[in-house]
Amino acid sequence: MDLLLDSEQEMIRDTAAGLLAEMQPVARLHDGEEAFSDALRGRMAENGWLGIALDEAVGGVGYSVVEEMLIFREAGRVLGVAGMLPVVLAAHVAAEAGAAPLVRELVAGRHEVALAVATGPVSTEGAQLSGAFRLFAARDARMAVWVGEQGAALFDLNGVEAAPRLSLDRSVATLDIAPAGATVLAATATSAAMLRGRVLAAAFLQGASEAMRDMIVEYAKVRHTFGRPIGAYQAVRHPCAEMALRSEAARCQLFVAALVLRDGRHDAALQVDAAKLLANGAAVKNADSNIQLHGGIGVTDEHDAQLYLKRVHLVARWLGGDKHLLRRLVDHPIHG
Numbered sequence: 176m177d178l179l180l181d182s183e184q185e186m187i188r189d190t191a192a193g194l195l196a197e198m199q200p201v202a203r204l205h206d207g208e209e210a211f212s213d214a215l216r217g218r219m220a221e222n223g224w225l226g227i228a229l230d231e232a233v234g235g236v237g238y239s240v241v242e243e244m245l246i247f248r249e250a251g252r253v254l255g256v257a258g259m260l261p262v263v264l265a266a267h268v269a270a271e272a273g274a275a276p277l278v279r280e281l282v283a284g285r286h287e288v289a290l291a292v293a294t295g296p297v298s299t300e301g302a303q304l305s306g307a308f309r310l311f312a313a314r315d316a317r318m319a320v321w322v323g324e325q326g327a328a329l330f331d332l333n334g335v336e337a338a339p340r341l342s343l344d345r346s347v348a349t350l351d352i353a354p355a356g357a358t359v360l361a362a363t364a365t366s367a368a369m370l371r372g373r374v375l376a377a378a379f380l381q382g383a384s385e386a387m388r389d390m391i392v393e394y395a396k397v398r399h400t401f402g403r404p405i406g407a408y409q410a411v412r413h414p415c416a417e418m419a420l421r422s423e424a425a426r427c428q429l430f431v432a433a434l435v436l437r438d439g440r441h442d443a444a445l446q447v448d449a450a451k452l453l454a455n456g457a458a459v460k461n462a463d464s465n466i467q468l469h470g471g472i473g474v475t476d477e478h479d480a481q482l483y484l485k486r487v488h489l490v491a492r493w494l495g496g497d498k499h500l501l502r503r504l505v506d507h508p509i510h511g
Contacts, residue, residue: 211258216284226282251382314348377454
């Protein structure tokens with residue numbers, strides 16, 4: 176299995192890195208809550224990011240989950256807008272359900288979508304969905320996407336009562352809802368959306384883990400104590416090396432997961448679950464080390480380190496937290 180990117184994939188990665196750094200500087204998050212604005216969705220749609228892994232027949236670009244993963248990895252570096260993930264997942268759910276007109280609208284950036292995380296049992300009967308959910312990236316969303324282990328649904332939020340809820344990451348608008356019979360716009364009965372979502376969330380987290388590694392390495396070169404840069408001391412160098420190792424392990428597993436998912440291999444679910452678990456750990460642990468090594472300034476509101484800490488703790492719980500993934504990995508059948 177070749178884990179190296181080809182020239183076209185490198186171009187996609189580098190283009191996304193440049194544009195996201197321009198469109199979504201991390202400093203923007205100091206202003207508080209962030210919406211996935213029409214203008215931002217439009218720019219992402221123009222670059223094909225919202226439908227990069229969908230067929231051209233429904234308005235997509237025709238690449239695969241591998242190229243999609245590369246976009247989300249770069250988004251993670253700059254803590255890209257949280258609403259991007261649910262829009263992309265919604266487009267895939269709609270495509271799998273055969274709702275081509277809705278897919279075209281989503282990949283064109285015409286809708287903001289919230290991510291619905293179930294907080295209780297979910298029921299889908301006919302064209303209606305019921306349950307209890309927490310919505311993320313829900314500021315102006317009129318629809319939400321729920322992704323489960325054996326199915327997914329895109330549903331209408333019109334007429335659904337919602338209660339605002341405080342979020343660890345104040346840039347991500349969060350609501351609690353308990354819809355009874357919300358209108359389902361598209362639904363599937365497979366694990367495809369969940370596996371894809373885990374890969375994309377893992378990519379975001381892995382990109383963030385590398386950004387935090389780079390942040391502290393640069394700081395260790397310029398921050399001096401006792402006449403020497405702090406990077407000269409083992410107490411700083413060793414944690415930086417551990418951050419690099421965690422990021423690299425997560426990157427390798429992420430690439431494997433994306434490739435086997437693209438190729439439809441029998442171990443795709445196993446590799447995807449492992450990728451999300453490693454990405455969770457790399458991002459959360461690197462966030463902690465980044466703040467610790469920055470010292471006093473790392474815990475201030477003015478510094479970017481706390482923005483990474485809050486976002487990665489949030490995303491690490493989306494589409495599979497550590498305990499759930501560990502249980503799944505233990506229960507995965509072993510193939511000879």
